[in-house]
Amino acid sequence: MKNTRRLRVLCGELRPCARFADVGCDHGYCTQYMLEQNLCRTAVISDISAGSLHKAETLLAPYIAEGRVRSVCCAGLSDIPRDTDEVLIAGMGGEEIVSILEEGFLPPVLVLQPMKNAPKLRRFLLERGYAIERDFTFTDTKHYDLLRAVRGGQGRAYGARELAFGYDNIHSPSAEFLSLVEEEIQKCRARLAAASRQVPAVQARLNELAEVRDEIAGRL
Numbered sequence: 012m013k014n015t016r017r018l019r020v021l022c023g024e025l026r027p028c029a030r031f032a033d034v035g036c037d038h039g040y041c042t043q044y045m046l047e048q049n050l051c052r053t054a055v056i057s058d059i060s061a062g063s064l065h066k067a068e069t070l071l072a073p074y075i076a077e078g079r080v081r082s083v084c085c086a087g088l089s090d091i092p093r094d095t096d097e098v099l100i101a102g103m104g105g106e107e108i109v110s111i112l113e114e115g116f117l118p119p120v121l122v123l124q125p126m127k128n129a130p131k132l133r134r135f136l137l138e139r140g141y142a143i144e145r146d147f148t149f150t151d152t153k154h155y156d157l158l159r160a161v162r163g164g165q166g167r168a169y170g171a172r173e174l175a176f177g178y179d180n181i182h183s184p185s186a187e188f189l190s191l192v193e194e195e196i197q198k199c200r201a202r203l204a205a206a207s208r209q210v211p212a213v214q215a216r217l218n219e220l221a222e223v224r225d226e227i228a229g230r231l
């Protein structure tokens with residue numbers, strides 16, 4: 012597996028399952044990890060781009076040859092078998108991930124790494140009956156959100172703040188999340204300083220970020 016922190020964190024959230032699918036797999040490193048660690052019996056790799064999928068097919072050629080991996084070029088979940096246990100969708104926008112799930116089906120376990128719009132994704136998952144078991148921000152040159160959601164089961168209570176920032180960031184904050192909040196505060200301050208008039212939305216965002224920072228800073 013290519014050794015980046017993002018991929019290590021992503022793979023660290025994958026759990027043993029019978030049938031795994033990597034939607035938008037591109038290089039296929041996460042599926043390689045699942046197979047090398049013997050975390051799944053079979054896997055489906057998929058990508059909307061034949062060129063991207065070809066990279067994963069090359070990486071995973073021995074597994075494809077032995078019949079443990081099937082490769083499908085398709086949009087979203089359209090050709091993913093419905094009996095797949097665990098689905099990874101990483102490196103796409105949160106709205107795109109929501110569209111993929113709306114147009115496809117709702118797998119029992121999802122590991123998701125949206126590039127933006129994580130709050131929309133959280134709201135969607137909760138509305139569709141998922142318990143979000145892991146929900147945190149991590150850093151690898153930039154900040155990423157990671158969500159692991161299980162359909163049904165006892166979920167944690169999400170209020171406005173957990174929806175906006177991620178449950179684990181609020182309840183068991185990390186230095187990485189604090190640094191994201193500090194960066195966002197600086198961006199808001201810069202926008203307010205550059206504006207020739209009041210910008211209430213930016214001021215409200217700044218106030219919220221400052222509250223979150225003050226809440227979590229003492230707990231680190």
Ligand SMILES: C[S@@+](CC[C@H](N)C(=O)[O-])C[C@H]1O[C@@H](n2cnc3c(N)ncnc32)[C@H](O)[C@@H]1O
Pocket residue numbers: 034035036037038057058059060063085086087088100101102103111
């Ligand atoms: C930035 S890469 C992420 C690759 C890998 N999942 C990761 O996290 O390292 C996004 C990949 O998703 C694919 N993709 C984008 N939209 C898609 C869709 N609707 N269905 C399937 N694949 C899609 C792209 O072709 C690209 O290979």
